[in-house]
Amino acid sequence: MTDLLGLAYWAETSIKLGVALIVIPTAALMLGYLFLLKMMAFMQSRLGPQDVGPYGTLQLIADAVKFLQKEDIHPAAADRRVFRAAPVVVLASSFLLFVVLPTGPDAVVENLDTGIFYAMAVSSLSVLGVLMAGWASANKYALLGGLRAAGQLIAYELPLILAVMGVVIQADSLNLQQIVRAQAEGEIFGFGLIGNPFILTQFVGFLIFMIAAQAELTQTPFDMPVAETELVGGFHVEYTGFRFLLFFMAEVATAFAFSALATVMFLGGWWIPGFDFDAPVLNVLGPVVMLVKILLVAFIIFWIRFTYPRLREDQLQKFAWKVLIPLSLANIVVTGIFKVVL
Amino acid sequence: MSDLLRSYLTVAIFGAAAVLMAFTMFGVARVLRPQRPTPQKLIAYESGVDPVGSDWTQSQIRYYVFAVLFVLFDVEAVFIFPWATRLDVYALFGLVEMAIFIFILVLGLFYAWRKGVLRWV
Numbered sequence: 001m002t003d004l005l006g007l008a009y010w011a012e013t014s015i016k017l018g019v020a021l022i023v024i025p026t027a028a029l030m031l032g033y034l035f036l037l038k039m040m041a042f043m044q045s046r047l048g049p050q051d052v053g054p055y056g057t058l059q060l061i062a063d064a065v066k067f068l069q070k071e072d073i074h075p076a077a078a079d080r081r082v083f084r085a086a087p088v089v090v091l092a093s094s095f096l097l098f099v100v101l102p103t104g105p106d107a108v109v110e111n112l113d114t115g116i117f118y119a120m121a122v123s124s125l126s127v128l129g130v131l132m133a134g135w136a137s138a139n140k141y142a143l144l145g146g147l148r149a150a151g152q153l154i155a156y157e158l159p160l161i162l163a164v165m166g167v168v169i170q171a172d173s174l175n176l177q178q179i180v181r182a183q184a185e186g187e188i189f190g191f192g193l194i195g196n197p198f199i200l201t202q203f204v205g206f207l208i209f210m211i212a213a214q215a216e217l218t219q220t221p222f223d224m225p226v227a228e229t230e231l232v233g234g235f236h237v238e239y240t241g242f243r244f245l246l247f248f249m250a251e252v253a254t255a256f257a258f259s260a261l262a263t264v265m266f267l268g269g270w271w272i273p274g275f276d277f278d279a280p281v282l283n284v285l286g287p288v289v290m291l292v293k294i295l296l297v298a299f300i301i302f303w304i305r306f307t308y309p310r311l312r313e314d315q316l317q318k319f320a321w322k323v324l325i326p327l328s329l330a331n332i333v334v335t336g337i338f339k340v341v342l
Numbered sequence: 343m344s345d346l347l348r349s350y351l352t353v354a355i356f357g358a359a360a361v362l363m364a365f366t367m368f369g370v371a372r373v374l375r376p377q378r379p380t381p382q383k384l385i386a387y388e389s390g391v392d393p394v395g396s397d398w399t400q401s402q403i404r405y406y407v408f409a410v411l412f413v414l415f416d417v418e419a420v421f422i423f424p425w426a427t428r429l430d431v432y433a434l435f436g437l438v439e440m441a442i443f444i445f446i447l448v449l450g451l452f453y454a455w456r457k458g459v460l461r462w463v
Contacts, residue, residue, distance in 0.1 A: 017356065067371075069371075071377060072371065072372075073379070076385065087364065091364055092361055092364075095356060095357070109352065110352040112349055138398060139388070143399070151408065161419045162422075165419075241375060243368075246364060317408060329447070332440075339429055
């Protein structure tokens with residue numbers, strides 16, 4: 001499965017690592033430019049960045065260079081070691097998510113059998129980094145933001161995991177490639193031309209997954225942990241220069257990874273109708289198809305972000321525990337009944 | 343090395359690469375950035391006024407009961423994952439078993455709800 005070019009393990013892993021080191025920052029820059037800068041600007045009747053590069057495309061690179069030159073301030077009272085480690089933990093969490101994302105029959109870094117389970121586990125690591133940042137800053141706003149983030153992320157972790165369960169039942173596997181295969185080989189009432197993207201049978205699961213992902217990414221309407229107007233940025237108030245940029249990069253890269261997960265599980269992944277599942281040409285076309293679908297999902301995430309106002313903290317908890325969790329449990333049982341009885 | 347261990351070696355390499363990337367960036371920044379700390383610069387930021395009281399204040403963690411509930415339901419999710427992958431084999435037996443399991447859990451959630459645990463206190 002892993003021998004894409006028939007190379008030795010070390011050579012192959014080095015190549016994949018090299019590709020990932022290019023793809024991940026590029027993905028973050030692309031989402032940042034397209035949605036955070038340009039789309040937000042247009043939705044607010046502005047033009048957004050214009051001057052750096054054609055249509056302002058190089059704005060974020062200029063920003064990164066600017067951040068590199070900023071003084072690195074550690075508050076005197078901060079817990080220095082934890083303060084320094086926190087952004088690295090958050091970045092590592094989003095980096096590790098990219099290991100399992102499949103973009104073609106062989107174009108995947110590592111096709112782990114635990115696939116989706118691994119992705120869920122790794123993505124929840126970022127809570128740790130956020131809590132570390134909030135605590136170590138020795139700042140009241142940061143502490144409040146960190147605690148809010150912890151409360152929010154654990155509340156929405158559950159609907160996220162439980163929503164995935166419906167897909168796992170339908171695909172009989174945790175492996176992300178198997179989930180894509182199950183969708184490619186599925187049939188809609190005997191009509192198998194476009195396979196069976198699970199969004200058709202798991203639309204409740206898709207809805208819950210997207211809402212929970214929105215909360216996990218701390219995007220508005222679930223952005224109390226980083227609320228600028230009340231917490232002046234929450235857990236990253238005290239961060240300057242490049243450490244702040246790492247938080248920002250990790251946030252956008254994780255948004256990209258979650259969109260990719262939603263694509264793989266609900267929108268049919270990299271498979272193109274009409275092709276053999278194992279056709280080698282899909283290693284080239286698959287990533288393109290994935291990118292289009294990812295941008296579509298990410299567009300929805302940021303569209304909601306720019307449209308809705310912030311929820312209140314108690315509304316947020318109530319929504320998770322009283323609506324999303326019972327709904328996702330019901331979804332599991334109903335999916336199970338359909339699977340076994342019908 | 344077995345394939346299983348080897349695939350997780352890749353995971354470890356990627357984790358190490360992320361840490362390495364972060365530290366390389368810090369290294370580059372160290373060369374480029376100025377370093378002129380003053381005592382005023384290093385006090386905690388509280389919207390421009392001098393910080394009040396100590397830096398780590400007491401704050402009420404209102405949702406600690408939610409955290410206990412979370413542990414409960416997370417363990418449940420761990421049980422459901424293997425069941426979900428093998429439902430084809432267990433068929434009706436597995437379905438009834440899991441329905442009972444989820445029913446008991448929902449009962450627990452409902453109990454917590456009625457007890458007022460899910461209310462913001």
